[in-house]
Amino acid sequence: MTTTRLLRSGLLVLALTALLSCGGGGSGSVSGFGIPGSAGGSQNGALTGSSGTTTAGSADGSGGSTTAGSADGSSGGTTVGTTDGSGNGSTSTASNGDGSGVGSGGTGVTSASAVGVGSVDGFGSVIVNGLRYDIDSAVVTLEDAQELAIGMTARVIGAVDAGFTSGVARELSSAAELRGPLTAVDPSTGNLLVMGTTVTTDSTTVWADTLRMSSLGAGATLQIWGLPVSPGVLRATRIAQVAGAAAPIVTGTVQNLDMAARVFNVGGLVVDYRSAAFAGGQNAATLANGAIVRVRATQAPAGGVLTASVVQSWYGHASTAGTVALLEGVISEYTGVGGFKILDTPVDASAAKITGGPGASALGNGVKVIVGGTFDSNGRLLATTLKIRHVPGTGGPASFMLIGTVGYYTSSASFQVRGKPVDASGSDVDFVNGSAADLRNGTKVTVSGSQVMDGVLIATQVIFD
Known part of the structure; x- marks a missing residue:
């Protein structure tokens, strides 16, 4: 059992961390695109975990109990400590034990402290920006959710290989970018307006559960994970509906900073930070126009003013010379393949291998990409890889992926992998090393698809391992 002290939302949260199983190795049953293993019980309908316990922590993170878990998930538990009084925060030390083949002994990692910022593509153990991380020994910190899910944004620190295909995570953190009432929706453009922020969507945006744009109405409270594009604009990677009383969150670029009055703009909101705490490496002295921040509040905006309780650096990371990074974002300020920005980070991709599309001719403002490379002394990311x-x-060509064992099988149209519902009944599904008739509980598979509909991954390929 490990005790970790974290500063979250201006509170000193004491979170007891426990081994959290990430695989089909008998971890607790969890619904959705989760990291399974928070409680004892059957998982994927095949293996059983026992003796797992979970106790919710109080608003200050105390009161949670934990049971240490073994590598096979037979005695796993986790402590949930809140960051906002809602119960929506947790910290744990994850343990894999899933036989997935991703482990610290076999990845050939080269860069010990690379940073990855982007959205979760899948599980097996955890896939972020298409890079498959082993999280056996990672400290996993979640805010605003009790399990990690596909489409959530995340920051991962740890070793990666030279080709940005596999890594070993040391830290993984995730938090929502926006939470508040929906003001307007435009189905023709796929745009939403939430608390003064324009939220754009694309075909890779994950709609949680049965939520659809067509079902949205003004006043619905949404929780959104996404990538900052430009001041006041966020590209959604996952959208969920939550209770109307949920504490507000807004993420974006600081503008019109007035350090004397202690106010700044994020999108269409004025943020009053006179009584706010700072977190994530951000403080009142380093706050500056152009910085991307996550602002938390306890009450809804009044008259267009949001009174901040916490101002956090948004997935802050080093950009010093030699730092290796893999970043997902939407291109802005594009002047050519050798000069553009994503996540307010200058990128030179003139020497990068470009994949996932028609090539450099497709690049331009508004294109979502993943770039990997090394920062130079000017804070510019010199990309060696760029995936459209x-x-x-x-x-x-975005693709979500689940790697694990089949569970809760009833038909090719209804089964689970890693606790996530899958539909592989389409006529165009590519079955490799087997057929739909080979699907059954306990079978190891890799499932890929480009859409999540009604909370279900629509498979385009199933590979039998």
């Missing part, structure tokens, strides 16, 4: 994820108007 989405081109406005034409879509993109």
Whole structure:
């Protein structure tokens, strides 16, 4: 059992961490795209975990109990400590034990402290920006959710291989970017307006559960994970509906900073930070126009003013010379393949291998990409790889992935992998090393698909391992 002290939302949260199983090795049953293993019980309908306990922590993170878990998930538990009084925060030390083949002994990692910022593509153990991380010994910190899910944004620190295909995570953190009432929706453009922030969507946006744009109405409270594009604009990677009383969150670029009055703008909101605490490496002295921040509050905006309780650096990370990074974002300030920005980070991709689309000719403002490389002394990311994820108007080759064992099988149209519902009944599904008739509980598979509909991954390929 490990005791970790974290500063979250201006509170000193004491969170007891326990081994959290990430695989089909008998961890607790969890619904959705989760990291399973928070409680004892059957998982994937095949293996059983016992003796797992979970106790919710109080608003200050105390009161949670924990049971240490073994590598096979037979005695796993986790402590949930809140960051906002809602019960929506947790910290744990994850343990894999899933036989997935991702482990610290076999990845050939080269860069010990690379940073990855982007959205979760899948599980097996955890896939972020298409890079498959082993999280056996990672400290996992979640805010605003009790389990990690596909489409959530995350920051991962740890070793990666030279080709950005596999890694070993040391830290993984995730938090929502926006939470508040929906003001307007435009189905023709796929845009939403939430608390003064324009939220854009694309074909890779994950709609949680049965939520659809067509079902949204003004006043609904949404919780959104996404990538900052430009001041006041967020590209949604996952959208969920939550209770109307949920504490507000807004993420974006600081503008019109007035350090004397202690106010600044994020999108269409004025943020009053006179009584706010700072977190994530941010403080009143380093706050500056152009910085991307996550602002938390306890009450809804009044008269267009949000009174901040906490101002956090948004997935802050080093950009010093030699730092290796893999970043997902939407291109802005594009002047050519050798000069553009994502996540307010200058990128030179003139020497990068470009994949996932028609090539450099498809690049431009609004294109969502993943770039990997090394920072130079000027804070510019010199990319060696660039993968196109989405081109406005034409879509993109984005793919979600689940690696694990089949469970809760009833038919090819209804089974689970890693606790996530899958539908592989389509006529165009590519079955490799087997057929739909080979699907059954306990079978090891890799499932890929480009859409999540009604909370279900629509498979385009199933590989039998």
